[in-house]
Amino acid sequence: MPSATQRVLIIGTGGTIAGQASTAADHVGYRAGAVGIEALVAGVPPLASHQLAFEQLAQLDSKDMDFATWRRLALRVQQAMDDSAVGGVVITHGTDTLEETAYLLHRVLRGGKPVVLTAAMRPASSLSPDGPQNLLDAVTVAQTAGACGVVVCLDGRVHRGDRVRKVHSYRVDAFDSPDGVLAWVESGAVRVLQPWLAPLAWGAERLPADTSLWPRVSVLWNAAGEDGALVPLIESLAQREGRRLGLVAAGTGNGTLSSDLERALLQAQARGVPVIRATRCAAGPVLGGGGLRNAGALSVPQARVALLLELLEA
Ligand code: SIN
Numbered sequence: 001m002p003s004a005t006q007r008v009l010i011i012g013t014g015g016t017i018a019g020q021a022s023t024a025a026d027h028v029g030y031r032a033g034a035v036g037i038e039a040l041v042a043g044v045p046p047l048a049s050h051q052l053a054f055e056q057l058a059q060l061d062s063k064d065m066d067f068a069t070w071r072r073l074a075l076r077v078q079q080a081m082d083d084s085a086v087g088g089v090v091i092t093h094g095t096d097t098l099e100e101t102a103y104l105l106h107r108v109l110r111g112g113k114p115v116v117l118t119a120a121m122r123p124a125s126s127l128s129p130d131g132p133q134n135l136l137d138a139v140t141v142a143q144t145a146g147a148c149g150v151v152v153c154l155d156g157r158v159h160r161g162d163r164v165r166k167v168h169s170y171r172v173d174a175f176d177s178p179d180g181v182l183a184w185v186e187s188g189a190v191r192v193l194q195p196w197l198a199p200l201a202w203g204a205e206r207l208p209a210d211t212s213l214w215p216r217v218s219v220l221w222n223a224a225g226e227d228g229a230l231v232p233l234i235e236s237l238a239q240r241e242g243r244r245l246g247l248v249a250a251g252t253g254n255g256t257l258s259s260d261l262e263r264a265l266l267q268a269q270a271r272g273v274p275v276i277r278a279t280r281c282a283a284g285p286v287l288g289g290g291g292l293r294n295a296g297a298l299s300v301p302q303a304r305v306a307l308l309l310e311l312l313e314a
Contacts, residue, residue, distance in 0.1 A: 006087030007051040008142045009080045010135075012037025013073065014060040015094030017131035019123030027170075030123040032061035032094055040092065040124065044132045050139055053086075062094025065101065067211045073101070074108050074204035081111035088114040088142030092135065095119040095166055095174055098152060100301040102161035106150040107309055110201035114147035117161070119154055121172045130155065130172045137185040144190045149197045151182060158183035158190070160197055165299050167282055178283035179297070202309055215244040215311035217304045220265070221280065222250065222257045228264025235268060244314065246307035247275045250300045255279050255286035266291055274310060278303040 012018065014033025018040060021030035037054045041047055057076055058069050073091070080086045093101055102117050109115065118138035120131030138153040150161030152175060159177040168174040183192040208214060216238045220230060231247070238245035249265055251257050255277040257265065269275045269292065278295035279286050286294040295303035 003087065005051075006085060007053050008088050008090055008139050009086050010037060010041060010052060010054040010090045010092065010139070011073070011076065011080075012040065012054065012056045012092050013058040013062070013069070013094075015062050015092060015119050016123050017092050017094075017118070017120035017134065018059070019120075020125045021123050024125060024127045027122050027126055030125065032123075033059040035124045037092065040131065040135060043124065044136050046136055047139060050143070052139070060094065062097040062101075065094070065097045067207075067214045070101065070104055071204070071207040071209065074105060074207060077105060077115055078109055078111075078204040081109060081113050081115070086113070088116065088147065090135070090138045090142050091115065091117045092131075093117050093119050095121060095154075097301070098175075099164050099166055099299060100305050102150055102152050102159075102164055103298070103302040103305050104309075105199065106161035106197075107200050107305065108202045108204045108207065109150065109199040110203070112148045112198055114142045114144070114196075115150045115161075115199070116141045116158075117150070117152045119152075121170065121174050140185055140188055141183070141190055144192075146192075147190075147196055149199055151196075153185065156185050157181045158185065160194070161199075162197070162302070163297065165282065176283070206312065208312065212243070215246055215308055216241065217246040217248060217307045217311070219248045219250055219300055219304060220261065222252045222261055226258045226261045228258070228261040231261075231264035231268050235271070235273060244311045245273050246304075246311050247273055248295070248300055248303045248307060249275060249277045249292065250280050251277050251286065252280055254284075254288065255292075255294055262290075262292075274307060276303045276307055
C-alpha cells in the first residue's frame with residue numbers, strides 16, 4: 001500500500017473510457033480516445049482526496065494499439081515502479097486489446113507495486129458511464145495493502161493480468177477470468193480471493209525501439225474447411241520482410257486442428273518456425289501435446305504476446 005507520501009500515477013491511453021458520442025444515449029457510435037485523462041479524473045469527485053498524478057501517454061482506440069505505444073507504455077510504467085514517490089500505477093485503456101496489453105506488462109515489468117488497468121464499455125459522454133466507477137475502483141486497488149502485479153479492474157472485478165479475457169462485445173461486465181477473479185471491489189473495499197502475482201521481469205528495456213525488429217506473429221484459426229494453405233504464404237511474407245516468424249494456432253476445443261492445418265503447421269515447425277497451439281474456446285486451457293507446444297491457459301492474443309517475446313529473445 002502506498003505510504004501517505006506516495007502517489008498513484010494514472011496514465012491515460014484512450015479507449016471507450018475516454019470516448020465521446022454526439023448524444024448521451026449513443027453507446028456504440030462514439031469516438032474512442034477523445035477525452036483527456038485530466039478531464040476523466042476530474043469527473044470522479046471522490047478522487048480529489050487521493051494523492052494522484054496523471055499523464056496522457058496516448059489517445060488511441062485500442063484496436064490500433066501498436067508496438068511503439070506498447071514499448072513507451074512499458075518503459076513509462078517501469079520508470080514509475082522504480083520511483084519511490086509512486087506507490088502504484090493505474091492505466092486507462094480501451095477494452096479491445098486490454099487482455100494482451102495486460103499480459104505484455106505482466107511478462108516484462110519488474111517490481112512489487114500494483115499496476116491496475118481499467119477501461120469502460122460505455123463512452124464518457126453516456127447517460128450512465130461505467131468508466132468513473134471503474135477508475136475509482138482501480139485507484140482503490142492500487143492503494144490496497146499487499147496489492148502487487150498487473151491486474152485488470154472493471155465492473156467491480158479484479159482479474160489477473162495473465163488470465164483475464166474479454167468475453168462480451170457490449171455489456172459492462174465484459175471481462176472474465178475463467179478460473180475465478182482475483183478480488184472484488186465492493187463499495188470501496190477490496191475483497192481478495194487469490195494471491196497477488198508479481199510480474200515476470202522480462203525487461204521493458206529489451207523491447208526494440210525499431211518496430212521493424214519486432215517479429216511477425218500470425219494467428220491461424222481452425223474451422224470447417226481449413227486447409228493450412230496460408231501457412232507457407234505467411235512464411236514467404238516474413239522471409240521477404242526479413243522478420244522472424246511465429247504462428248499461433250487458434251484451435252477448436254482442446255486446441256484441435258484439421259489434419260491439413262496440423263500438417264502444414266508441423267512442416268513449418270520443422271523448418272524452424274515456432275508454433276503454439278491455443279484454443280478458440282472462451283475458457284479452459286489446452287492440454288496435451290501432439291507435436292505442437294500448447295498455450296496452457298493463455299488466450300489466443302496472450303499466446304501471441306508470449307511468442308513475440310520468445311522470438312525477441314532468440
Ligand atoms: C477501444 O478498445 O479503444 C475501444 C473499445 C473499448 O474501449 O471498449
